[in-house]
Amino acid sequence: xxxxxxxxxxxxxxxxxxxxxxxxxxxxxxxxxxxxxxxxxxxxxxxxxxxxxxxxxxxxxxxxxxxxxxxxxxxxxxxxxxxxxxxxxxxxxxxxxxxxxxxxxxxxxxxxxxxxxxxxxxxxxxxxxxxxxxxxxxxxxxxxxxxxxxxxxxxxxxxxxxxxxxxxxxxxxxxxxxxxxxxxxxxxxxxxxxxxxxxxxxxxxxxxxxxxxxxxxxxxxxxxxxxxxxxxxxxxxxxxxxxxxxxxxxxxxxxxxxxxxxxxxxxxxxxxxxxxxxxxxxxxxxxxxxxxxxxxxxxxxxxxxxxxxxxxxxxxxxxxxxxxxxxxxxxxxxxxxxxxxxxxxxxxxxxxxx
Amino acid sequence: xxxxxxxxxxxxxxxxxxxxxxxxxxxxxxxxxxxxxxxxxxxxxxxxxxxxxxxxxxxxxxxxxxxxxxxxxxxxxxxxxxxxxxxxxxxxxxxxxxxxxxxxxxxxxxxxxxxxxxxxxxxxxxxxxxxxxxxxxxxxxxxxxxxxxxxxxxxxxxxxxxxxxxxxxxxxxxxxxxxxxxxxxxxxxxxxxxxxxxxxxxxxxxxxxxxxxxxxxxxxxxxxxxxxxxxxxxxxxxxxxxxxxxxxxxxxxxxxxxxxxxxxxxxxxxxxxxxxxxxxxxxxxxxxxxxxxxxxxxxxxxxxxxxxxxxxxxxxxxxxxxxxxxxxxxxxxxxxxxxxxxxxxxxxxxxxxxxxxxxxxxxxxxxxxxxxxxxxxxxxxxxxxxxxxxxxxxxxx
Numbered sequence: 001x002x003x004x005x006x007x008x009x010x011x012x013x014x015x016x017x018x019x020x021x022x023x024x025x026x027x028x029x030x031x032x033x034x035x036x037x038x039x040x041x042x043x044x045x046x047x048x049x050x051x052x053x054x055x056x057x058x059x060x061x062x063x064x065x066x067x068x069x070x071x072x073x074x075x076x077x078x079x080x081x082x083x084x085x086x087x088x089x090x091x092x093x094x095x096x097x098x099x100x101x102x103x104x105x106x107x108x109x110x111x112x113x114x115x116x117x118x119x120x121x122x123x124x125x126x127x128x129x130x131x132x133x134x135x136x137x138x139x140x141x142x143x144x145x146x147x148x149x150x151x152x153x154x155x156x157x158x159x160x161x162x163x164x165x166x167x168x169x170x171x172x173x174x175x176x177x178x179x180x181x182x183x184x185x186x187x188x189x190x191x192x193x194x195x196x197x198x199x200x201x202x203x204x205x206x207x208x209x210x211x212x213x214x215x216x217x218x219x220x221x222x223x224x225x226x227x228x229x230x231x232x233x234x235x236x237x238x239x240x241x242x243x244x245x246x247x248x249x250x251x252x253x254x255x256x257x258x259x260x261x262x263x264x265x266x267x268x269x270x271x272x273x274x275x276x277x278x279x280x281x282x283x284x285x286x287x288x289x290x291x292x293x294x295x296x297x298x299x300x301x302x303x304x305x306x307x308x309x310x311x312x313x314x315x316x317x318x319x320x321x322x323x324x325x326x327x328x329x330x331x332x333x334x335x336x337x338x339x340x341x342x343x344x345x346x347x348x349x350x351x352x353x354x
Numbered sequence: 355x356x357x358x359x360x361x362x363x364x365x366x367x368x369x370x371x372x373x374x375x376x377x378x379x380x381x382x383x384x385x386x387x388x389x390x391x392x393x394x395x396x397x398x399x400x401x402x403x404x405x406x407x408x409x410x411x412x413x414x415x416x417x418x419x420x421x422x423x424x425x426x427x428x429x430x431x432x433x434x435x436x437x438x439x440x441x442x443x444x445x446x447x448x449x450x451x452x453x454x455x456x457x458x459x460x461x462x463x464x465x466x467x468x469x470x471x472x473x474x475x476x477x478x479x480x481x482x483x484x485x486x487x488x489x490x491x492x493x494x495x496x497x498x499x500x501x502x503x504x505x506x507x508x509x510x511x512x513x514x515x516x517x518x519x520x521x522x523x524x525x526x527x528x529x530x531x532x533x534x535x536x537x538x539x540x541x542x543x544x545x546x547x548x549x550x551x552x553x554x555x556x557x558x559x560x561x562x563x564x565x566x567x568x569x570x571x572x573x574x575x576x577x578x579x580x581x582x583x584x585x586x587x588x589x590x591x592x593x594x595x596x597x598x599x600x601x602x603x604x605x606x607x608x609x610x611x612x613x614x615x616x617x618x619x620x621x622x623x624x625x626x627x628x629x630x631x632x633x634x635x636x637x638x639x640x641x642x643x644x645x646x647x648x649x650x651x652x653x654x655x656x657x658x659x660x661x662x663x664x665x666x667x668x669x670x671x672x673x674x675x676x677x678x679x680x681x682x683x684x685x686x687x688x689x690x691x692x693x694x695x696x697x698x699x700x701x702x703x704x705x706x707x708x709x710x711x712x713x714x715x716x717x718x719x720x721x722x723x724x725x726x727x728x729x730x731x732x733x734x735x736x737x738x739x740x741x742x743x744x745x746x747x748x749x750x751x
Contacts, residue, residue, distance in 0.1 A: 057474065064476050067392030069723040070715070075387070218643050219718035223387050249642020259635075281472025282546040284556065284565030285640075285648060292640020310471060310546070 036262040039235040040210030043354040044091040045242065045271045047346050049107060049116045050304040051084040051329075051336045052142030058082045060279055063222075073141050073222035074168045077183040083109035084334070085146045086244060086273065086305055087116065092211055095235065100208045101125060103134040104230065105244050107146035114149050115333070126153035135213060136161040137244025138220065138227040139169045145186040147173060156194035160205060162215050162226030163198035199228055204261075210234065214256065216248035229253055231261060232354070237299070239264050240354045243272035245306050250274050251292045269300035269321075269354055271346070277308025280338060286311050290318045302352045304345040312344035325350045364749045365671035372671075372740065376733055377712060384728060385714035395476075397483035400728040402444065404490045407735045409440035411494060414742040415501045416525065417518030421746050429743040436739070448486050459485050459541055471546040481544050488537035488567060492529040495574045495615070500525050502581045503593050503611025505603025540567035563639050563647035572654035576626070577619030579658040579665070581611060586669045587688040588681070626654045643720030652725060657700065659730040664695035666734060670741045703729070
């Protein structure tokens, strides 16, 4: 074929092949029955600590130097000076006025968690049985490795944790230590002697009227798998999600509530890490979450930890009801390197009522 | 490919050896938890695998430098050439020439130097890797279309090197356009503020429910699967109707290849996403994991890549299995076999135990820190190295 003819013919046909029609999504998925988790009067959240680590750059460096996001958290010789922790107190007021207290997560550094528990009187609440249950959201270091700080006040506290735990998790929980590259990275001298409810996605675990745990079996970074989410149904207001990191995704939690919880089509809000911009970067996906969240029309969004200040700031600018924090965190001995005066995070010591 | 030895027996042996090499290579370069270099982060590893895949296509199919005569020296030379091309393309051209003197986002170092929001080594390298992945995908897509339909047209009869350079510049020219329209807007939206003076906002967002170019990755990979099937399992039908022998082609053949790639790609994506919708409900903007439209599009590409891998396994190691006189019967049976093997590979990768142990991953699906594409493309590249550079020496002669 002559080159001239080749090019002429190609040019003449080019216009006709570039515009393939795009195709929309076709079918509706099947529906499942809904679970009734009951109702409560209100939910009060106290941010015991959301500073899982203090220096974001150091935390990233520890991960990058040891292989990246999917590497095993137990293979990384973490900088111990950077360890803090994530832990939350939930106070659920029932319709009859009684109050249930629930601990969520137990942090990372024992030294930090001992300070936090002492500051908020959590240690005494655990010892007295006022807090008799802890929801472990997932097996990440900053939510679980501080387990000794809880167990030394009650080694029989009832725990809910994802069934997808690893041998290293069990070793730490039942009294032991783990090493990475010759460095001791965690330890627990108080073996757990209570009941561990291993959660799976098959059911809602009802704790109190209006409060239930749902496990999402998803793979997450640092070789961890599965996360527990606490759903709270506040009478007259709607569903509030309380999360550790929210790896399954906030909108997936809302969508699950709509599909699977009786009354779950009314979304009221959220509290916790939302795992959107963990390392303060940007991606069009984060715009998507802002747009998607607006579609659910939440009234009160409390976020912190792995949400990303950059996302929370942009979400607030875009009109999402981000609850602002106070400067209480500055009275803690250490602060996060990413904290800013915009206070779009509910930070250490802050409270919010739903 | 002519074979003189017992095709199936030697194919089976080669296939088993390939599994061992695959495991070793994955553990050496990519495995995120038990690996040595742990390059699967995931975009860095994925872009490396894709770039090497393109390098093989460039050496073997664009420049026509492959071992068809059983010359082990030529095979080794071609193999080394593909590695050199890969290294020069990735680390010299993208990271240190284009990224440093032209388009910032192709170089992690250049991105870090800007001091932009979140641009430290991890995010910068992932962003650069995504851009390189997209560029290389455009190159692979256009090269596949060109080889299937245009063949060596319109340079038939010229020296091989002349044909090679001509095809390279022609495919690169069209690939740059494909990249600019389908991928560049996604990259410019990765930064704060969005680089709207350098690229338009993702124009497909309304349709795709995401600004991510994974949408285009989905249909392009799907389209490439169809082209590979036609070329490798149907003896080049229908392109050979317009060309002649297996190297010459025509503009009609090229246009037909382009239409098949685009239309076939969208049909594949439609079917794949309909099935996903059935199992995981409809995705929604801002959803995570299987709820994420971005993941659904990526998963289309992942499924297509599984089928491509199945296709190469069936063709390269087992000589397309079935050889009846009726070519349509052959095509149907081969298609069924390829799809069945592809689904088997899919099951393997996403299984609870064997796949995750082999590939060193946490079981589950839809994790943003994981994509099967890296392992699949590495596997495709490995088989192509064997097929194009060494098979003639090991089995063919």
